[in-house]
Amino acid sequence: MTEWIDVGALNDVPVRGARIIKTREGCVAVFRTADDQVYAIDNSCPHQGGPLSEGIVHGAAVTCPLHNWVISLKDGAAQGNDKGSVRTYPAQVEAGRILLDAALARSSKAA
Amino acid sequence: MAEKLVVIGAGMASGRVLEELFEHAPGRYDVTLFGAEPRGNYNRIMLSPVLSGEKTYDEIVTHDAAWYAQQGVACRFGEAVTTIDRARKIVVSEQGETPYDKLLIATGSQPFIIPVPGKDLPGVLTYRDLDDVEAMLSLAKSPGSKAVVIGGGLLGLEAAAGLKAQGVSVTVLHLMPHLMERQLDGPAGYLLKAELERRGVEVVCGANTQAILGEDRVTSVRLEDGRCFPADIVVMAVGIRPSKSLAESAGLATGRGVHVDDAMVTSDTNILAVGECVEHRSQCYGLVAPLYEMAKIAAQTLAGETAAYTGSVTSTKLKVTGVDLFSAGDFAEGDDREEIVFRDPARGVYKRLVLRDDRIIGAVMYGDTTDGAWFFGHLKDRTDISEMRDTLIFGPAYAGGAPLDPMAAVAALPDDAEICGCNGVCKGKITSTITGGATTLEAVRGLTKASSSCGSCTGLVEQLLAVTLGDSYAAPTAKSVCGCTDLTHEDVRRLIKSRDLKSIPAVMQELAWKTSCGCHVCRPALNYYLIADWPLEYKDDPQSRFVNERNHANIQKDGTFSVVPRMWGGITNPQELRAIADAAEKFNVPTVKVTGGQRIDMLGIKKEDLPKIWADLNQAGLVSGHAYAKGLRTVKTCVGTDHCRFGTQDSTGLGVKIEKRMWGSWTPHKVKMAVSGCPRNCAEATCKDVGVICVDSGYEVSVAGAAGMDVKETEPLGKTSSETEAIELIVAFVQLYRENAKYLDRPYKWVAKVGLDWVKARVVDDHDARKALIERFDLSQHVYQKDPWAERATPSVEQAWSPLANLTLEAAE
Numbered sequence: 032m033t034e035w036i037d038v039g040a041l042n043d044v045p046v047r048g049a050r051i052i053k054t055r056e057g058c059v060a061v062f063r064t065a066d067d068q069v070y071a072i073d074n075s076c077p078h079q080g081g082p083l084s085e086g087i088v089h090g091a092a093v094t095c096p097l098h099n100w101v102i103s104l105k106d107g108a109a110q111g112n113d114k115g116s117v118r119t120y121p122a123q124v125e126a127g128r129i130l131l132d133a134a135l136a137r138s139s140k141a142a
Numbered sequence: 143m144a145e146k147l148v149v150i151g152a153g154m155a156s157g158r159v160l161e162e163l164f165e166h167a168p169g170r171y172d173v174t175l176f177g178a179e180p181r182g183n184y185n186r187i188m189l190s191p192v193l194s195g196e197k198t199y200d201e202i203v204t205h206d207a208a209w210y211a212q213q214g215v216a217c218r219f220g221e222a223v224t225t226i227d228r229a230r231k232i233v234v235s236e237q238g239e240t241p242y243d244k245l246l247i248a249t250g251s252q253p254f255i256i257p258v259p260g261k262d263l264p265g266v267l268t269y270r271d272l273d274d275v276e277a278m279l280s281l282a283k284s285p286g287s288k289a290v291v292i293g294g295g296l297l298g299l300e301a302a303a304g305l306k307a308q309g310v311s312v313t314v315l316h317l318m319p320h321l322m323e324r325q326l327d328g329p330a331g332y333l334l335k336a337e338l339e340r341r342g343v344e345v346v347c348g349a350n351t352q353a354i355l356g357e358d359r360v361t362s363v364r365l366e367d368g369r370c371f372p373a374d375i376v377v378m379a380v381g382i383r384p385s386k387s388l389a390e391s392a393g394l395a396t397g398r399g400v401h402v403d404d405a406m407v408t409s410d411t412n413i414l415a416v417g418e419c420v421e422h423r424s425q426c427y428g429l430v431a432p433l434y435e436m437a438k439i440a441a442q443t444l445a446g447e448t449a450a451y452t453g454s455v456t457s458t459k460l461k462v463t464g465v466d467l468f469s470a471g472d473f474a475e476g477d478d479r480e481e482i483v484f485r486d487p488a489r490g491v492y493k494r495l496v497l498r499d500d501r502i503i504g505a506v507m508y509g510d511t512t513d514g515a516w517f518f519g520h521l522k523d524r525t526d527i528s529e530m531r532d533t534l535i536f537g538p539a540y541a542g543g544a545p546l547d548p549m550a551a552v553a554a555l556p557d558d559a560e561i562c563g564c565n566g567v568c569k570g571k572i573t574s575t576i577t578g579g580a581t582t583l584e585a586v587r588g589l590t591k592a593s594s595s596c597g598s599c600t601g602l603v604e605q606l607l608a609v610t611l612g613d614s615y616a617a618p619t620a621k622s623v624c625g626c627t628d629l630t631h632e633d634v635r636r637l638i639k640s641r642d643l644k645s646i647p648a649v650m651q652e653l654a655w656k657t658s659c660g661c662h663v664c665r666p667a668l669n670y671y672l673i674a675d676w677p678l679e680y681k682d683d684p685q686s687r688f689v690n691e692r693n694h695a696n697i698q699k700d701g702t703f704s705v706v707p708r709m710w711g712g713i714t715n716p717q718e719l720r721a722i723a724d725a726a727e728k729f730n731v732p733t734v735k736v737t738g739g740q741r742i743d744m745l746g747i748k749k750e751d752l753p754k755i756w757a758d759l760n761q762a763g764l765v766s767g768h769a770y771a772k773g774l775r776t777v778k779t780c781v782g783t784d785h786c787r788f789g790t791q792d793s794t795g796l797g798v799k800i801e802k803r804m805w806g807s808w809t810p811h812k813v814k815m816a817v818s819g820c821p822r823n824c825a826e827a828t829c830k831d832v833g834v835i836c837v838d839s840g841y842e843v844s845v846a847g848a849a850g851m852d853v854k855e856t857e858p859l860g861k862t863s864s865e866t867e868a869i870e871l872i873v874a875f876v877q878l879y880r881e882n883a884k885y886l887d888r889p890y891k892w893v894a895k896v897g898l899d900w901v902k903a904r905v906v907d908d909h910d911a912r913k914a915l916i917e918r919f920d921l922s923q924h925v926y927q928k929d930p931w932a933e934r935a936t937p938s939v940e941q942a943w944s945p946l947a948n949l950t951l952e953a954a955e
């Protein structure tokens with residue numbers, strides 16, 4: 032069973048935007064979609080490591096700000112002809128707070 | 143025993159009669175089919191694609207040997223009928239006599255040859271059948287060959303385009319003042335001419351051919367006014383005459399064509415006639431749609447049924463790839479008529495409806511013909527349009543306030559709207575075929591014949607597939623903004639204004655975006671259009687901006703940012719330089735660089751430090767240089783009269799004034815300017831979006847240069863004697879660009895589309911228009927000329943730009 036950790040308020044993340052969470056293994060980007068779904072994925076684009084949190088969010092996908100790869104927020108996979116994927120993490124919203132897998136706070140990113 | 147039916151002419155009309163007849167009365171007749179051409183029925187209207195090389199002859203055959211065999215048709219191809227003996231009920235041909243019980247005359251028409259000297263020289267061709275196409279192609283083979291096409295009507299232009307596609311250099315000589323004068327009015331004819339010229343076809347209107355010159359074959363064509371055009375081939379396409387001589391000499395009633403009644407029967411009850419050779423109710427036709435209607439009636443008459451043909455209203459399209467043109471009905475001007483005109487010079491779109499007594503009697507469209515079928519439907523139905531008059535020209539999408547779906551134009555068509563003019567197929571027939579299981583273009587084509595002739599309704603048929611099948615059918619899209627919409631940038635800009643759409647959701651809802659919230663391509667464009675069109679009402683959406691504009695800094699490959707403060711006209715001072723040096727030290731800026739735009743770049747700054755460094759720079763009076771913006775970047779200057787021995791005016795001062803007036807404005811793409819103090823041009827003003835060269839007598843303002851991915855010199859916009867007027871020209875130019883250009887078109891690309899003359903007419907010549915442009919620019923500046931750094935150098939932004947949480951600390955526990 033997943034153990035959750037509160038990382039902040041939903042309203043601290045802009046709609047169709049993202050914020051980053053620092054972990055010991057690197058940054059995780061927390062996205063909020065137009066319909067208030069929340070997703071957490073690695074902040075590093077599978078292409079050349081672009082900061083995905085700075086991309087334009089559309090539907091449940093983000094376009095990387097560096098060279099426009101489109102990454103699915105649901106499974107972290109690059110869309111279209113691009114190959115590669117980023118790691119995704121369980122995330123949910125409860126009473127206006129964003130909860131992530133507590134494993135992220137421990138030594139390794141792996142749950 | 144079966145009756146004997148003899149058919150004269152294996153053309154498009156007779157082919158259709160036989161098809162219908164075998165369906166209505168199988169086995170009733172023993173058919174003998176005479177054709178003067180050494181081949182069976184083929185789709186004559188597809189000769190143009192054969193000429194241009196887009197199709198082969200085999201692809202346009204409509205009935206092959208197997209079909210004739212299966213239907214038991216005795217084919218006599220390559221054999222012309224020379225006499226009809228009505229008393230003995232026989233026809234006479236090379237091979238002798240053939241008896242008939244019923245006779246069908248379908249001899250079509252023949253090209254008209256203007257009686258000028260030299261008309262019989264080898265190399266002078268007409269354009270009617272496959273032999274003509276083959277002759278043109280064999281003569282056009284040698285490289286560098288030249289063709290003159292006499293006649294700028296439908297056939298002449300298709301011949302010209304086809305020959306051009308084969309690499310022949312082509313000149314069209316047309317007697318009338320504009321092309322296709324029977325189908326188009328002046329403005330549309332003008333647009334068509336311009337388009338053909340853009341493709342390299344020379345077009346000469348008002349050209350009266352006097353003689354075709356040459357010894358043993360054609361060498362040139364001479365006009366009455368003495369002009370001469372060299373030619374290896376001359377194609378005469380000046381009109382057609384119904385082939386009625388056979389019928390005439392048999393004593394049948396004829397006029398311009400063979401007279402027929404509503405049952406398609408001639409003055410002899412055993413003889414019918416169909417196609418271009420007939421004259422029905424004083425009308426002769428030269429398009430397939432009416433011939434197919436006639437064919438249906440003729441088949442029914444032959445099958446012993448009662449049926450009546452009552453005449454046709456026709457519409458025209460030109461089958462030249464990439465040319466969109468539609469015309470129908472009567473579009474001449476007249477006292478009893480009113481017209482509605484829509485023009486879009488930027489897109490080359492022209493539409494005109496001619497109305498009489500609140501009914502459409504004529505329609506001409508160029509550049510955008512999507513609504514043609516809808517207008518044509520109302521024209522044929524004589525619909526009273528008084529209710530929808532105001533929005534009529536915009537098509538069905540507007541009528542009755544229906545939502546403006548890109549497919550709505552097609553979705554809104556009534557079931558009896560004709561989609562395929564050639565084959566007379568209505569929307570209802572197509573949609574029922576689709577719902578009946580035909581889910582591909584080929585299937586619909588096979589079952590309904592829609593789009594199987596000239597093919598120009600293929601797009602509509604595909605849209606019907608899309609409308610009927612929904613998402614399961616993907617219609618090919620034309621240069622749309624992105625996959626979220628079928629509309630082009632230009633359409634979207636027009637609709638935002640004309641429909642008062644003032645938010646991204648409003649645009650997406652009303653224009654039926656296919657995605658819930660757009661994508662990284664359309665959202666920044668929409669955000670810009672809304673900012674530019676509604677500076678007061680629209681609220682900027684940072685989430686629809688690229689990272690750089692959202693963060694007011696340029697992102698680097700490692701995710702850090704660069705910061706470029708403004709240096710007005712490239713001028714700085716010790717205090718500013720000190721502030722930059724201090725900030726660079728304080729924030730450990732790894733690289734400090736002088737840019738190509740006369741200012742200083744600090745590269746490698748962490749996002750969360752941006753608000754802090756901005757605050758420090760603001761302290762010294764430095765503001766954002768917008769080095770990240772689709773907006774005003776730099777105004778480069780040279781030292782001018784202040785220092786330079788050649789300077790004619792205060793170029794530095796003017797550059798600073800321009801930059802102070804225009805900074806902060808958002809534009810379709812970035813805008814860079816420069817002011818040079820003399821024609822030595824040290825500020826490189828002649829390759830900027832806007833450049834000023836100072837001269838003794840004043841200021842030469844030029845625009846639309848480029849020095850990035852393309853390199854291009856600016857073009858002169860105007861010359862002024864005062865600084866004030868120079869600035870006015872520049873402001874008005876930029877505002878015109880802001881209001882009209884497609885997102886991500888630099889000014890040089892936009893000017894190339896609309897033409898510098900169009901720009902000058904508004905910015906230079908029309909003082910009221912200039913004033914209004916400047917007022918709108920200033921209005922927008924009053925909202926947007928704010929230093930984004932000052933607004934964001936706050937603790938709350940600093941917090942919002944920092945990580946949401948830092949789990950590394952917790953992990954340390």
Ligand code: SRM
Pocket residue numbers: 696697698704706735736737738739740741743769775776812814848849850851852888
């Ligand atoms: C910093 C600078 C290079 C330098 O070190 O000198 C620069 C840097 C960049 N240029 Fe540039 N350009 C710089 C002067 C130019 C110039 C010369 C000029 O302005 O006089 C040109 C040619 C003129 C022109 O604008 O076309 C130029 C033509 C481009 C282009 C091609 C634009 C085009 O329409 O062809 C791009 C790509 C684009 O904008 O889409 C570009 C894009 C870029 C970007 C923003 C690439 C990007 O998207 O990340 C670079 C950002 C680096 C950064 O992080 O700061 N840069 N760039 C110059 C900043 C000038 C300034 O003070 O603002």
Ligand SMILES: Cc1cc2nc3c(=O)[nH]c(=O)nc-3n(C[C@H](O)[C@H](O)[C@H](O)COP(=O)(O)OP(=O)(O)OC[C@H]3O[C@@H](n4cnc5c(N)ncnc54)[C@H](O)[C@@H]3O)c2cc1C
Pocket residue numbers: 150151152153154155156176177178179186187188189190221222223224248249250251269270271297300385388416417418419427428429430431433459461564596
């Ligand atoms: C290049 C070109 C492009 C066209 N494009 C279009 C278009 O886009 N849209 C459109 O609607 N229309 C178009 N048309 C017009 C269309 O092709 C004609 O309207 C149509 O073919 C006329 O059909 P028809 O059967 O009456 O005559 P035809 O198709 O001309 O058939 C008549 C046949 O009868 C034969 N014949 C004549 N006399 C005799 C005789 N005595 N004995 C035996 N055989 C005889 C002729 O050789 C000919 O083969 C185009 C025409 C051409 C030439």
Ligand code: SF4
Pocket residue numbers: none
């Ligand atoms: S030329 Fe401009 S865009 Fe290209 S690498 Fe240099 S700074 Fe970057």
Ligand code: FES
Pocket residue numbers: 076077078079080081095096097098099100
């Ligand atoms: S780094 Fe993301 S697309 Fe290149």
